[in-house]
Amino acid sequence: MTGRRVAGVNRYSHDVLAKGWQQANRPTAVKTPVARDMVLEEPTSGFVGAVVGWENGVVVLEDRKGKRRSFPFGPNFWLEGKPIDLTAPARSAPSARDKAQHHNRTHTASGSRVGPAEKAKVALPSRIYVEGRHDAELVEKVWGADLRHVGVVVEYLGGIDDLPAIVAEFAPVRGRRLGVLVDHLVPGSKESRIVQQVTGEHVFVTGHEYIDIWAAVKPARVGLEAWPDIPRGTEWKKGTLAALGWPHADQADVAAGWKRILGRVTGWKDLDPRLLTEVEKLIDFVTEDHLDRES
Template identity: 45%
Template sequence: MPRRPRYHADVLAVPPKRQPPTRQVGLRLGIVLTDRASGFSGTVVEYESGVIVLEAADDGGRRAFGYEPDRFTQDGRPIRLTKGGVGIRRPATMTSASGAVVDRGAAPKVARASRIWVEGTHDAQLLERVWGDELRDLAIVVEPLGGADDLVSAVRTFRPGGTRRLGVLLDHLVPGSKETRIADDVRRSLDPTASQAVLVDGHPYVDVWAGVRPQVLGIAAWPDVPRGQPWKEGVAAALGVADHRDVWRRALGGVSSFADLETPLIGAVERLLDFLTVGD
């Protein structure tokens, strides 16, 4: 009997269109919706730039969801959500994709001297996708390093100290990894004053791709890639995709809020933001 391929579905294929439910509901403030995937139910309190914010009635907790016409149910029944509703007001504040409340009408701010450094372009794209509005509200700039091998030298050149703070987000920050050794080297290289102005943090994933929940791609889990094989190319091969860049484009395009990311990645970014804004 021929072996079934492990990943037999084309994750980049456009899914067939579902027959729209007969009941259509116009998107507007005050209606109650339930997200099919997570089961989270709440009142629509905000809609902006393709992000719907629901507020739970029991504890007031809020979650952000990307607008998809067939994503929600109402009163236990599937609906097709349309943008034709009335009453989508634009309050003075908005809940960003990262869950932060930011000032919608604030004038552009001068960037802080403090920075967040990430290893590469994909990391920067993902932070912009989820935390972009919050970063602009906080006047924090994210800069890709192009790799972390020269991090000790780069930190020394940055000259951290006082309010000139630096947060560094590293991939694969686990015991025994190259990134953990680099982080330790940075800490040892800093004098007491500079060490108070630098935080090196990270997540356990080999690449930031894996910080995106695999369900965004329609798979149960990211493929296991044999040790020593390039991870991105190995993932693409396991998924039957010729160009690994197509996998990232699909993953990034499917992220609409922090709810589409894994908790360790969210936690690392939030710790860096807290560190850079201490005293605000």
């Protein structure tokens, strides 16, 4: 059989190996400003949830079970079956005072929706330990309502050296998980070596790289552009208080300084998003078995 040539038609007029041929028939991700209650899918993880907040290029999604995950803005979401390039909303005038107060009544400090009033829950067998008293106070202020809602108790870990004994005594198993937030967790440190010893199927340890939890609070909340670099040999907290022009002579001054800093924190928007992500991972981990049983 001989081939036929149809006038005006050349099936081979395009180079199939030309750059971009793979994307030729793919739908284009449309730039879409983020909005509260928008239901998005993050296809890489398969997580689907409603938008409950955003900050510094990170959006927080909450699924139907109440689990929350944070993802960066960008062309990595689906909305109503179509790909979108999620962007920050256009800047608007500051909210009126009554709107802010209304938000406080309908959302917790972490950005979660406030549900109807309910009876106090019996604490779950699973626990979260937080290293450092100031760390524990910050977690309570921002996530306390969420933790009480799911029945998770947060306990104070005096120091990382105590962790192996705590894990051994707790004896984690399925339905009795242990999550731990460690201070100043960096690769190669003593803290990281201890974490490797205790991490297991029912133990999840995470942390932050701040030299102190104070630095998880956005410096603008205390009138700084950035947290100060404190010289070696100077206690970081006292050096920071000195840079702020606050009293810094003794531990009483340190305690008073932290109280002032904590008082400037009203919710998740006042914190570095990296801390938000790690705490949310802990809450997801310790509630996973219990949420599975409820579904």
